Amino acid sequence: MSADTIDTPAALPLPTEGRSGPDWWGVLCLIATEASLFAYLLFSYYYMVVQHGADWLPEAHPSIAMAGPNTVILLASSVAVWWGKKGVKAGGRGQHLTGLALAIGLGLVFLVVQYCEWKTKPYGLTTSAYGSLFFTITGFHMLHVVVGVMVLAMVLIWSIAGYFDARHYNHVTIAAAYWHFVDVVRLCVFATFYLSPYVMGTGS
Amino acid sequence: MWQHLFWMFGHPWVYAIVLPAMGMVSDGLPTFCRGPLVGYTPLAMSTVATMALGFGVWVHHMFATGLPSMALAFFSGASLIITLPSAVVVFAWIATIWIGRLAITTAALFFASMIVLFVIGGVSGFMTGSVPVDLQLTDTYFVVAHIHYVLIGINVFPVVGAVYYWFPKFTGRLMDERLGKWNFWTMFVGFNIGFLPMHLVGLWGMPRRIYTYGADMGWNTTNMLISAGSFLLAFGVLLLLINVVISLRRGRPAGINPWDAPTLEWSVPSPPPPYNFAVIPSVVSRHPLWEDQLNESEERSSLQKGMLLARGRQTVATSPLDGEPELILQMPGDSPAPFFLTMGMTLMFAAAIGHHWFVVGIGALICACALTGWFWPQMPNTRGDAAQDPKARHDVR
Numbered sequence: 001m002s003a004d005t006i007d008t009p010a011a012l013p014l015p016t017e018g019r020s021g022p023d024w025w026g027v028l029c030l031i032a033t034e035a036s037l038f039a040y041l042l043f044s045y046y047y048m049v050v051q052h053g054a055d056w057l058p059e060a061h062p063s064i065a066m067a068g069p070n071t072v073i074l075l076a077s078s079v080a081v082w083w084g085k086k087g088v089k090a091g092g093r094g095q096h097l098t099g100l101a102l103a104i105g106l107g108l109v110f111l112v113v114q115y116c117e118w119k120t121k122p123y124g125l126t127t128s129a130y131g132s133l134f135f136t137i138t139g140f141h142m143l144h145v146v147v148g149v150m151v152l153a154m155v156l157i158w159s160i161a162g163y164f165d166a167r168h169y170n171h172v173t174i175a176a177a178y179w180h181f182v183d184v185v186r187l188c189v190f191a192t193f194y195l196s197p198y199v200m201g202t203g204s
Numbered sequence: 205m206w207q208h209l210f211w212m213f214g215h216p217w218v219y220a221i222v223l224p225a226m227g228m229v230s231d232g233l234p235t236f237c238r239g240p241l242v243g244y245t246p247l248a249m250s251t252v253a254t255m256a257l258g259f260g261v262w263v264h265h266m267f268a269t270g271l272p273s274m275a276l277a278f279f280s281g282a283s284l285i286i287t288l289p290s291a292v293v294v295f296a297w298i299a300t301i302w303i304g305r306l307a308i309t310t311a312a313l314f315f316a317s318m319i320v321l322f323v324i325g326g327v328s329g330f331m332t333g334s335v336p337v338d339l340q341l342t343d344t345y346f347v348v349a350h351i352h353y354v355l356i357g358i359n360v361f362p363v364v365g366a367v368y369y370w371f372p373k374f375t376g377r378l379m380d381e382r383l384g385k386w387n388f389w390t391m392f393v394g395f396n397i398g399f400l401p402m403h404l405v406g407l408w409g410m411p412r413r414i415y416t417y418g419a420d421m422g423w424n425t426t427n428m429l430i431s432a433g434s435f436l437l438a439f440g441v442l443l444l445l446i447n448v449v450i451s452l453r454r455g456r457p458a459g460i461n462p463w464d465a466p467t468l469e470w471s472v473p474s475p476p477p478p479y480n481f482a483v484i485p486s487v488v489s490r491h492p493l494w495e496d497q498l499n500e501s502e503e504r505s506s507l508q509k510g511m512l513l514a515r516g517r518q519t520v521a522t523s524p525l526d527g528e529p530e531l532i533l534q535m536p537g538d539s540p541a542p543f544f545l546t547m548g549m550t551l552m553f554a555a556a557i558g559h560h561w562f563v564v565g566i567g568a569l570i571c572a573c574a575l576t577g578w579f580w581p582q583m584p585n586t587r588g589d590a591a592q593d594p595k596a597r598h599d600v601r
Binding site: 047 | 209213531533534583584
């Protein structure tokens with residue numbers, strides 16, 4: 001087929017950095033599927049609560065001595081990523097690299113604290129339905145944190161090598177979006193395991 | 205809890221598989237009715253509504269498991285409401301046939317018969333969606349009849365019709381119509397003899413998932429009929445396979461547009477060449493090849509006029525509703541990374557089944573390497589000129 005005449009189309013922008021290209025939609029789809037996974041897992045927890053009442057919990061109010069500060073640590077790492085990304089946009093290389101490195105560090109601290117908390121639990125993966133759900137859900141979340149730390153580390157390496165500048169930082173945007181998602185999941189997990197017994201545990 | 209998790213996934217899934225089949229009917233049926241689809245917009249909105257509602261009806265598989273009546277009422281209500289968008293779609297199809305002049309081809313027969321089977325399967329679904337009726341019908345052959353009407357009637361029949369419809373485009377050869385008619389009538393008659401009486405034995409109380417029953421239950425003749433019907437259906441499917449094989453070798457050459465269909469795939473040779481459209485065609489209506497005969501407006505679509513994206517692998521991003529071009533997207537090039545990622549994931553999950561954690565680690569490592577390679581960024585100073593300026597005029601000539 002011969003294409004003789006071609007309209008002169010209006011000038012169209014190229015995929016700008018940020019939130020319009022396929023990579024951004026791709027990470028949104030990834031977040032949607034992973035969010036479904038956690039929605040299913042947390043549904044299982046609440047289903048057990050509804051079926052069994054408060055007696056189901058091995059301890060009336062799971063201790064937040066470690067889990068609380070740990071949640072704050074992960075939240076702080078999200079802030080660090082956000083601050084680092086502001087640095088990239090503004091062309092501030094120091095802020096960019098510090099933000100990413102800080103987020104990775106806080107992520108690693110989170111993993112260590114979470115592991116220590118696991119060690120304090122008197123029940124295991126196979127002890128009871130509660131133990132099974134606790135370790136499955138926090139374990140899946142840890143797995144996502146590990147992946148997030150690896151992604152951030154790779155982005156940091158690329159940043160040090162000078163792959164990104166104030167106009168090209170899609171990789172940073174995407175890694176940051178995933179990291180914020182992991183953080184939101186942590187809030188849901190924390191609210192479910194540590195806070196919801198205060199609300200739902202008493203009645204029955 | 206396992207039942208909940210299964211159906212929370214499983215019920216949206218049945219809509220996810222039926223909606224493409226319904227789309228095939230909406231695409232193919234108007235061609236044989238010689239007129240555009242009636243109610244395109246409400247039909248499209250109903251499709252979206254069906255999928256959205258489909259996420260909130262899973263408990264209707266579990267009415268008989270002893271749930272609180274509040275949950276039963278909610279999920280029963282949701283299951284009954286979902287018939288509304290389905291009814292919109294059915295009436296749109298019927299109106300399309302009513303207004304048009306149906307050309308009786310094999311594909312048209314499969315598409316049109318699907319409407320009948322959809323109504324039967326839909327009504328039995330409506331019945332089981334009502335809690336008191338469902339408590340009577342749970343685990344009887346009525347449910348077996350329902351699932352076969354929806355799964356074969358409204359999934360398999362449209363797909364077979366779509367094979368007859370698009371086979372010439374895929375292969376360049378038409379399928380045999382005479383054998384096709386035999387194919388349709390054996391499948392249609394066989395299917396209905398096989399599955400319609402199941403409603404009846406279900407109402408008579410025959411439970412599902414049994415391998416035998418007492419000779420005095422009164423179900424013997426009906427079950428014999430059901431068996432005969434299913435053999436006839438299987439024979440019909442065999443005729444389809446025979447027709448495919450024969451037509452692949454000796455089918456009549458199809459030409460570009462054997463059905464005088466309205467959509468763009470029928471404007472290129474059959475089978476389409478690798479470089480099918482030289483430019484992105486300018487499309488101004490839903491049926492670009494029928495614009496002259498419908499004459500709805502002065503505007504005409506054009507295959508010759510359009511954007512030429514000549515700088516590598518690019519396509520346009522369009523607005524969701526009107527399809528107006530908004531952005532030029534740079535698409536990824538050839539890469540072995542996705543292949544290695546797939547192999548790594550296969551290794552990882554296969555090893556996880558067998559609890560070989562060391563191998564799982566190797567698989568995860570392969571995944572990580574493949575992903576790193578896949579997402580390797582470009583140095584800012586090596587990008588093309590156009591990419592340096594986000595507002596560059598990007599279209600040539």
